[in-house]
Amino acid sequence: MRPLTLRRLLLQCLILIVILFFVVIVALKFGAVPVSLYALGRDLLRVIFGQSSQISTDYGLIILNIRLPRILLGIIVGASLSVAGTSFQALLRNPLADPFVLGVSSGASLGAILALIAEPHLALSPVFSALLTPLGAFLGAAATIAAVYFLGRHEGQIDSTTLLLGGVITGSFLSAIIMFLMSTLTGSLRGITFWLMGDLSTPLQKSVYWFLGIGFFVAAGAIYTTASDLNLLLAGEKEAMHLGVDVPRVRLVVYIAASFLTGLAVSVSGVVGYVGLIVPHIMRFIFGSDHRTLLPTAAIGGAIAVVVADTLARTVVAPTEVPVGAVTAVIGAPLFIYLLRKRLT
Amino acid sequence: MTAASSHARHLAEASRLANEIRLSVEQVSYAHSANPGQAPLFTLEATSFQARPGEIVAILGPNASGKSTLLRLISGALAPLSGRILLDGFVTHSLTPRTRAQRIAVVQQESTLLFPARAWEFVLQGRHSHGRSLRFESEDDVLIAKNALAQVGAADLSDRWMDQISGGEKQRIILARALAQQPLLLLLDEPTLHLDIAAQVGLLDALRRLAAENRYTVVVVTHELNLAAEYADQIVLMQRGRCLRVGPPSSIYQRELLEQVFQTPLSVELGSSGRPRVTVLSGTQ
Amino acid sequence: MKGFSRPLLRSAVFVAVAASLSCAGLTPAQSAPAISSASPAFREVTDETGRAVRVPQPVNRIVSLAPSLTETVYALGLQDRLVGDTVYCDYPADAQKKTKVGDTINPSLEQIAVLHPDLVLVTKGLNHLETVQSLENLGISSYATDPHSVNEISSSTRKLADILGAPEAGASVAREMERHLADLQKRLAASPSKRVLFVVWHQPLISVGKHTFIADALRLAGAISIVDSEQDWPHVSLEEIARLQPDFLVFAASHSESVPSTVEALAILPSWGMLEAVNNRRYAVISDAVNRPAPRIISAIEDLARQLHPDAFAEKPESGKGKMEKEITPRNQASFAQSFFLLAGLRKDSANCGGRVCAR
Numbered sequence A: 001m002r003p004l005t006l007r008r009l010l011l012q013c014l015i016l017i018v019i020l021f022f023v024v025i026v027a028l029k030f031g032a033v034p035v036s037l038y039a040l041g042r043d044l045l046r047v048i049f050g051q052s053s054q055i056s057t058d059y060g061l062i063i064l065n066i067r068l069p070r071i072l073l074g075i076i077v078g079a080s081l082s083v084a085g086t087s088f089q090a091l092l093r094n095p096l097a098d099p100f101v102l103g104v105s106s107g108a109s110l111g112a113i114l115a116l117i118a119e120p121h122l123a124l125s126p127v128f129s130a131l132l133t134p135l136g137a138f139l140g141a142a143a144t145i146a147a148v149y150f151l152g153r154h155e156g157q158i159d160s161t162t163l164l165l166g167g168v169i170t171g172s173f174l175s176a177i178i179m180f181l182m183s184t185l186t187g188s189l190r191g192i193t194f195w196l197m198g199d200l201s202t203p204l205q206k207s208v209y210w211f212l213g214i215g216f217f218v219a220a221g222a223i224y225t226t227a228s229d230l231n232l233l234l235a236g237e238k239e240a241m242h243l244g245v246d247v248p249r250v251r252l253v254v255y256i257a258a259s260f261l262t263g264l265a266v267s268v269s270g271v272v273g274y275v276g277l278i279v280p281h282i283m284r285f286i287f288g289s290d291h292r293t294l295l296p297t298a299a300i301g302g303a304i305a306v307v308v309a310d311t312l313a314r315t316v317v318a319p320t321e322v323p324v325g326a327v328t329a330v331i332g333a334p335l336f337i338y339l340l341r342k343r344l345t
Numbered sequence B: 001m002t003a004a005s006s007h008a009r010h011l012a013e014a015s016r017l018a019n020e021i022r023l024s025v026e027q028v029s030y031a032h033s034a035n036p037g038q039a040p041l042f043t044l045e046a047t048s049f050q051a052r053p054g055e056i057v058a059i060l061g062p063n064a065s066g067k068s069t070l071l072r073l074i075s076g077a078l079a080p081l082s083g084r085i086l087l088d089g090f091v092t093h094s095l096t097p098r099t100r101a102q103r104i105a106v107v108q109q110e111s112t113l114l115f116p117a118r119a120w121e122f123v124l125q126g127r128h129s130h131g132r133s134l135r136f137e138s139e140d141d142v143l144i145a146k147n148a149l150a151q152v153g154a155a156d157l158s159d160r161w162m163d164q165i166s167g168g169e170k171q172r173i174i175l176a177r178a179l180a181q182q183p184l185l186l187l188l189d190e191p192t193l194h195l196d197i198a199a200q201v202g203l204l205d206a207l208r209r210l211a212a213e214n215r216y217t218v219v220v221v222t223h224e225l226n227l228a229a230e231y232a233d234q235i236v237l238m239q240r241g242r243c244l245r246v247g248p249p250s251s252i253y254q255r256e257l258l259e260q261v262f263q264t265p266l267s268v269e270l271g272s273s274g275r276p277r278v279t280v281l282s283g284t285q
Numbered sequence C: 001m002k003g004f005s006r007p008l009l010r011s012a013v014f015v016a017v018a019a020s021l022s023c024a025g026l027t028p029a030q031s032a033p034a035i036s037s038a039s040p041a042f043r044e045v046t047d048e049t050g051r052a053v054r055v056p057q058p059v060n061r062i063v064s065l066a067p068s069l070t071e072t073v074y075a076l077g078l079q080d081r082l083v084g085d086t087v088y089c090d091y092p093a094d095a096q097k098k099t100k101v102g103d104t105i106n107p108s109l110e111q112i113a114v115l116h117p118d119l120v121l122v123t124k125g126l127n128h129l130e131t132v133q134s135l136e137n138l139g140i141s142s143y144a145t146d147p148h149s150v151n152e153i154s155s156s157t158r159k160l161a162d163i164l165g166a167p168e169a170g171a172s173v174a175r176e177m178e179r180h181l182a183d184l185q186k187r188l189a190a191s192p193s194k195r196v197l198f199v200v201w202h203q204p205l206i207s208v209g210k211h212t213f214i215a216d217a218l219r220l221a222g223a224i225s226i227v228d229s230e231q232d233w234p235h236v237s238l239e240e241i242a243r244l245q246p247d248f249l250v251f252a253a254s255h256s257e258s259v260p261s262t263v264e265a266l267a268i269l270p271s272w273g274m275l276e277a278v279n280n281r282r283y284a285v286i287s288d289a290v291n292r293p294a295p296r297i298i299s300a301i302e303d304l305a306r307q308l309h310p311d312a313f314a315e316k317p318e319s320g321k322g323k324m325e326k327e328i329t330p331r332n333q334a335s336f337a338q339s340f341f342l343l344a345g346l347r348k349d350s351a352n353c354g355g356r357v358c359a360r
Helices: A006-029 A037-048 A058-091 A104-121 A126-151 A160-184 A192-196 A206-224 A227-233 A237-242 A247-269 A275-287 A291-315 A324-344 B003-018 B067-075 B097-103 B119-129 B139-151 B167-180 B197-214 B225-231 B255-262 C006-031 C067-075 C093-097 C109-114 C129-137 C150-163 C167-188 C213-220 C238-244 C258-268 C297-308 C320-326 C332-352
Strands: B023-032 B041-051 B056-060 B082-087 B104-107 B185-189 B217-222 B234-239 B242-247 B266-270 B276-280 C042-046 C052-056 C062-064 C082-085 C119-123 C142-145 C194-199 C223-225 C248-252 C283-286
Touching (some): A006 A037, A006 A291, A058 A227, A058 A247, A058 A275, A058 A291, A058 C109, A104 A126, A104 A247, A126 A247, A206 A291, A227 A237, A227 A291, A237 A247, A237 B104, A275 A324, A291 A324, B023 B067, B041 B067, B041 B234, B041 B242, B056 B067, B056 B197, B056 B225, B067 B185, B067 B217, B067 B234, B104 B167, B119 B167, B185 B197, B197 B217, B197 B225, B217 B225, B225 B276, B234 B255, B242 B255, B255 B266, C052 C142, C062 C067, C067 C082, C109 C129, C129 C142, C142 C150, C150 C167, C150 C213, C150 C297, C167 C213, C167 C297, C194 C213, C213 C297, C248 C258, C258 C283, C283 C297
Parallel strands (some): B056 B217, B056 B234, C062 C082, C062 C119, C194 C248, C248 C283
Antiparallel strands (some): B023 B041, B023 B082, B234 B242, C042 C052
16 A cells, blocks of 8 residues: 655656756757757856856857747646646546547637637737737637536536536537638638647747746646545545535536636647647556646646657758647557557556 | 544544434435426425434335435435434534535445546545545555455455456445545445345445444445344335334334335244344235 | 645746746847847838838848749849748749748748848738747848739839849839730730639639739739639639639649649539530640749730730740740649648648547
């Protein structure tokens, strides 16, 4: 009998963080433009010691202004999607659940499309118009979250089955609207295809990064407070209630927080698939199903996955870029099949 | 240990010493209303009984007699339409799920785990309601879980995966989880349904022993006439949502009464253990 | 809070460190004039989308993000200043030797940045606002064109030449275009316009809208596009086309050999068989120069005019079609794809993804 202790949890997280650190270093090194490790190290140190004005080389600026923000975005998106996926798998009691199953991504995509359609008609300053797509996506996500919540209620509480049905149907409905718009408004919507496939190159201001980071920690933190409850919820709802879990409250908190994380990720990076589905399974495979371990390890694992995928997306057919969502799908699908078979044996 | 739970413990001690009533079901009824416009359908009419620490109460009756509804009301999963249920002076339904789980343990018939878990992990879940909501299990918790497994005689199963255990052994693990909650009240709904005879007897023997040693109050819903007669200290006889009689087996096991309730001819004798024994007469009068 | 915030705290520390690095890194770029070569002189212009652009003077290093703009730079004789273009920039042949920065939709910012361009050329019909914004964040200026008619192509070329510091070259190229066009108009003055359907793609049937420069080019070639749509790339219904019965179909293809077999395949279909132009094999094939708003579009216009109105060109025996074929290389296949790449991509995506737009 070896119950989970704080020390073991921290050790597991530490190992993953170290891996993430090396992945980030590799991601900073590789790209369409080759950068030497020495130059990289020297410039990073210069930045840390506040001598960023001394970075005169293009490479330094490339690393800091292009690659690092992108890597940072990849970390946040990967962590958000993984935590959301883990949460939905627990909430819906379904190992096939992923962050997009409840229609949030369709809502975000529709919001982004509507923003793109509206943009030429609104006289906006360049700063604001740059933010219009992410903002539209986020509002679309929020509206979908609310709509699905009201659809998914049964006798005043969220019910897993009803929620799943409501979410899937809403997602399909919104996708149909998106298809309609895309086929009739081909002129203004050329940009959307790449974004829909997952794209980490959206230009964002510093303040947006802060918002993303704080949003992630608040939402993921809220979910983490229910980690023990989620363990019990997976044993059955009635059992969980009899073991002391306030099921309606846990469901509500997890639903809102996980949907918020999904909306956050989708509004800045489009639909990056498979991460929210597979990373939780991999972490479960390695570390077990206790959500007190699963949630943080899935977050870090998701960050690693997206940064790796993005690095490949940037370098595999340089200088052209492949959408991140395509890389995650190409790697993710076979990996999922492999995990499935392993589980069956 | 928080102040509230130690207070509860003192009350439990006091009631044990004074042999006072622990569970009091007072004029409790429940109605199911499918349609707001329609008149409510009473699944349970006003029912009352009481139970003491160390007692085993059997809620006995044929199908659809309201037994499960009564149990769910006692467990706090449902709110009664009228009346109230007191556990050591606390109205059960008004407690939060967490405080309720510290006092009442419901033993399920089956366990449906979505992801694989080991037996000790499963039993440890019983400790969830004690202590803060987000925490790691302490040494005490581990000890209590081990103890619970030992009490049901399943200590050697502790490292096995739950989906590799079945039948009577699994039922014991589920019982161990309930014991890990350190409850005052144990509730079981048709626990013998999926068990073979040896397992049935094993379970009920264990319940009797545990009730005596740890002064649990045990409420069992069953339709097994002979098991109820053999193990229960008190029987609540139900038919079609109404409680017909409450009392020890000797007062319940009257031939005419039982034939009326169970709609089948039978004969009642005194068994070798001193408890009534029922024999069902087949087919012809 | 014992079991709660420690692992998250560590992640927080890491992310905070990374965030502060990136914030520190972001600041110098926004304050300094950044990566372009140190030249203090600037010129404020307004590009064709109405944006204010600060163009460094002189413009010595250009990156083009559209094939039409690459062609224009060559037409202006400024190819020595072109330091980078896209993988689709294939005309003239020399353009293929330039450093590639990626495709038109999502070019590699790193590649562009490391080339130190003074100015990046984009066009509204092909490139994305995001690219322009990302370049702005790095302190690189972009100039956008947006021509909707052949006249606008000519004036756009003039303006671009002026900004790049070669106004005489611009004027001369524009004059040549205008002269050529005037000559064409004279020849075609006597011939009535032919009613045509310009086929961008046949399955689904996509044509061009009336506000596109392609529609204008058709008009100048003595043809009228029967599709009257406000959208730039409308999906048209075959029934409507059958009702209108165009005189000719017009295909723009880099590999003209594939067109006859395409038409043969269409002729078999009952739906396409409704069109007399298909039954009588009345179609014209021109080079894909018609898809690019660059000076070379004039040659495609003339080519089409020759095919539609052969009697107006009686003194020139050899068909313009042959001339075009010399310039076709296998790489041009890509530019054909590029013109409707996104459209095809859009259709494929929505077809493949079933109930969800672009699934997992």
